[in-house]
Amino acid sequence: MLDTINEPLIIAEPTSTQLSYMDAIVQAQKEEMLRDERVVMIGEDVSIYGGTELVRSFDENRVRNMPISENSFTGMAIGAAMTGLRPIVDLTIASFTYLAADQIINQASKLRYMTGGQIQVPIVFRAGMYYKIGNAAQHSDRPYPFFMSAPGLKIIVPSTAADMKGLLKSAVRDDDPVMIFEDCNLWAKKDLVSTDPDFLIPIGCADIKRPGSDVTIISIGACLPMVLAAAKTLQKQGISAEVVDPRTLVPLDKEVLIRSVAKTGRLVIVDNAHRTNSAASEIAAVIAEEAFESLRKPIQRVTTADVHIPFSPVLEKIVYPTAADVIGAVNKIQ
Amino acid sequence: MSLRKSDHLEMYRRMQRIRIFEEAVKTLPVEGHLSIGQEGAIVGACMALRDDDYITGTHRSHGHPIGKGATLAPLMAELLGKVTGICRGRGGSMHLADFSVGVVGESAIVGGGIPLATGAGFSAQVRGTDQVSLCFFGDGASNQGTFSESMNLAAVWNLPVIFFCENNGYAISTSVGKSHGQPDIAKRADGYGIPGVIVDGQDALSVYKASNEAVIRARNGDGPTLIEAKTYRFEEHCDNLNILIPYRSQEEIDHHVTNRDPLVIYQAALLAMPEINEKDLDSITAEVVTEVQAAVEFAQQSAYPDPADLYQHMYSTPIHYPA
Ligand SMILES: Cc1ncc(C[n+]2csc(CCOP(=O)(O)OP(=O)(O)O)c2C)c(N)n1
Ligand SMILES: [Mg+2]
Numbered sequence A: 001m002l003d004t005i006n007e008p009l010i011i012a013e014p015t016s017t018q019l020s021y022m023d024a025i026v027q028a029q030k031e032e033m034l035r036d037e038r039v040v041m042i043g044e045d046v047s048i049y050g051g052t053e054l055v056r057s058f059d060e061n062r063v064r065n066m067p068i069s070e071n072s073f074t075g076m077a078i079g080a081a082m083t084g085l086r087p088i089v090d091l092t093i094a095s096f097t098y099l100a101a102d103q104i105i106n107q108a109s110k111l112r113y114m115t116g117g118q119i120q121v122p123i124v125f126r127a128g129m130y131y132k133i134g135n136a137a138q139h140s141d142r143p144y145p146f147f148m149s150a151p152g153l154k155i156i157v158p159s160t161a162a163d164m165k166g167l168l169k170s171a172v173r174d175d176d177p178v179m180i181f182e183d184c185n186l187w188a189k190k191d192l193v194s195t196d197p198d199f200l201i202p203i204g205c206a207d208i209k210r211p212g213s214d215v216t217i218i219s220i221g222a223c224l225p226m227v228l229a230a231a232k233t234l235q236k237q238g239i240s241a242e243v244v245d246p247r248t249l250v251p252l253d254k255e256v257l258i259r260s261v262a263k264t265g266r267l268v269i270v271d272n273a274h275r276t277n278s279a280a281s282e283i284a285a286v287i288a289e290e291a292f293e294s295l296r297k298p299i300q301r302v303t304t305a306d307v308h309i310p311f312s313p314v315l316e317k318i319v320y321p322t323a324a325d326v327i328g329a330v331n332k333i334q
Numbered sequence B: 001m002s003l004r005k006s007d008h009l010e011m012y013r014r015m016q017r018i019r020i021f022e023e024a025v026k027t028l029p030v031e032g033h034l035s036i037g038q039e040g041a042i043v044g045a046c047m048a049l050r051d052d053d054y055i056t057g058t059h060r061s062h063g064h065p066i067g068k069g070a071t072l073a074p075l076m077a078e079l080l081g082k083v084t085g086i087c088r089g090r091g092g093s094m095h096l097a098d099f100s101v102g103v104v105g106e107s108a109i110v111g112g113g114i115p116l117a118t119g120a121g122f123s124a125q126v127r128g129t130d131q132v133s134l135c136f137f138g139d140g141a142s143n144q145g146t147f148s149e150s151m152n153l154a155a156v157w158n159l160p161v162i163f164f165c166e167n168n169g170y171a172i173s174t175s176v177g178k179s180h181g182q183p184d185i186a187k188r189a190d191g192y193g194i195p196g197v198i199v200d201g202q203d204a205l206s207v208y209k210a211s212n213e214a215v216i217r218a219r220n221g222d223g224p225t226l227i228e229a230k231t232y233r234f235e236e237h238c239d240n241l242n243i244l245i246p247y248r249s250q251e252e253i254d255h256h257v258t259n260r261d262p263l264v265i266y267q268a269a270l271l272a273m274p275e276i277n278e279k280d281l282d283s284i285t286a287e288v289v290t291e292v293q294a295a296v297e298f299a300q301q302s303a304y305p306d307p308a309d310l311y312q313h314m315y316s317t318p319i320h321y322p323a
Helices: A002-006 A021-035 A047-057 A070-082 A094-108 A144-148 A161-173 A221-236 A254-264 A279-290 A323-332 B005-026 B039-046 B063-067 B072-079 B113-127 B145-156 B185-192 B204-219 B250-259 B262-271 B278-301
Strands: A016-020 A039-043 A063-065 A086-093 A124-129 A154-156 A178-183 A190-194 A207-210 A215-219 A241-245 A248-250 A267-274 A300-304 B054-057 B103-106 B133-138 B161-167 B196-200 B225-230
Touching (some): A016 A021, A021 A161, A021 A178, A047 A063, A144 A267, A161 A190, A178 A221, A207 A254, A215 A254, A215 A323, A221 A241, A254 A279, A267 A323, A279 A300, B005 B063, B005 B204, B039 B063, B039 B262, B054 B063, B063 B072, B072 B278, B103 B113, B113 B145, B145 B161
Parallel strands (some): A124 A178, A267 A300, B054 B103, B133 B161, B161 B225, B196 B225
Antiparallel strands (some): A016 A190, A154 A248
16 A cells, blocks of 8 residues: 555646547547557548548558448458458448448348357448538438447447547447448547547447536437537526437437436437438437436427438528527427 | 431530530539540440430439430539529439430449449330430449449340440549459450440540440340440549549649540541531530530529428329428
8 A cells, every 4th residue: 555655656648639520530540450450441542531641551451442342342341350350441421331231231230149149240330421511312311220220230420529539449449340420520620539549438328418407408420519509599598408419329328318308307309310210219219118207398309301312502401400490399398 | 327427516516515514514613523534435325325215324424414415504503403403403413314315313322323224224125115225334333233233134134235334544543453353344244245345435436336336236135235435534533532642643644635635536537527627616616615604604593492392302292291
């Protein structure tokens, strides 16, 4: 005991730095690739989709540019994961996950179970959601709900640079298939991120982004900045909103969500996915089943309309949830 | 079918339409993938088709409907997201499908159009028409399973399909050399028991000739052909691309722009024909310039879609939507 007290004081180095969401993605991968040589990265035009730094830092054994063959290179990575590598597959635009979906769902998600636990599939699928930028319907999907209904996958939707870095690193270290949905609307957004190469955020933990007492607003992925702005406006109205970010959709941190609703008695869920079968729908079902007595008013979902993302900017801008929609939903259940 | 003077002039007109349309697009606030440099391949193929034949396009597809004979103004209006656009502002740059001239679809999913074109050929066969279907796709798209699978489907049933690869050497930053075990894509035809032909895509007449033979085969019920047109994209893959590691040299680009411009090559071929003179070509160019200007004005003056019509065109029989 005395010994420890007499140990010399270690001056802590600066432990965090301002980092953009995009740089968090790059750094997380670079750190994990440096730490573990089994981590390899594959994707199309890696150097364009933010991966220039990785192409410069690693040779072709570690970073490999793929032909446009999403279904097969995804399967190839799954095969490699089963036999000793820990691949990160960059599927670039999230709408392309549909082309890889057969291998992700029929193989990656199922093989451990179907082989009676003989194998592990430690793999990360990255998908960037490019929307609100006039890319039209075949490039603008936010498809995480589809993959939520495939058991065997873990699904992550980080909303800040710190969450991105910590969760992506956890995903690489996880022994099961993890899909991480990134949001291009957050790329440039900076926040304070730990520089510790072992900084991790555990998969399956929600985060209270703003404490409050009158209403719970569950915000999924890139809805967060808009939801926080709405919460500020509500504060001026005298309504104290608690903003909770699940961060991980599978597994869902039910405990934190239920505890918040138990405190506030009111729930609004904000999700950029299409309304039908959205992540918001699943969360609403969980709360209705497990915390019905806490609710003083019906649950409200604020989601993207069930319509394809139109090209024309005048149409595109009206399909996604806005702060006004969130405020409207909160006021509706006061 | 050999080309008459009027066909030659029409081919030249369509090539100029693409070039001048794309030059105009560059000056507009439009994010798009341009076909400048690939006009010979596109129009050479389209001229072998009838108006009622089908085509499918790609993400780089302003040129395909123009090559097939579409009117310019609705295409330009679509690029600006206007309600007068060919897809009523719903599709945009990667989706200029004009069904009236046989454009079945333009897919922003690389390789996505190939099975659709195969389906249009299947439909023509079952309906007993003599229509054919031609799908445009890139060298990059040839690495999608849809390409191999569709070629086999078409081969098995002798479908009237022409698989037309615009091999411009690159898929964004990935060269054919670095992504294809066999860089001559046409040779893959062998694996499916169908003819595979390589043509100089900068020479519109060679492209026409090869396409015409493939169309005749298809119309006669003799099945599909794979054509690979070696071509070159003069512009960057698309606007707003942040390419930090160069993937092709300036010398290579300059060489193609200076020596391999399909319009210059076709002009020279035309002027060598006794029945065509410079005046013929100049007047066509002047007409196309006016046509493109009018298209831009039409697009700019048109209205945006009414937000109240957001759900329009979702279903043929509208369903009930929540408020
Ligand atoms: C399924 C799918 N994967 C990736 C992309 C992204 N992407 C858009 S264009 C392109 C390159 C296509 O190359 P190629 O087929 O040669 O056509 P080009 O651009 O040269 O005309 C890629 C990879 C996409 N749109 N769709
Ligand atoms: Mg190409």
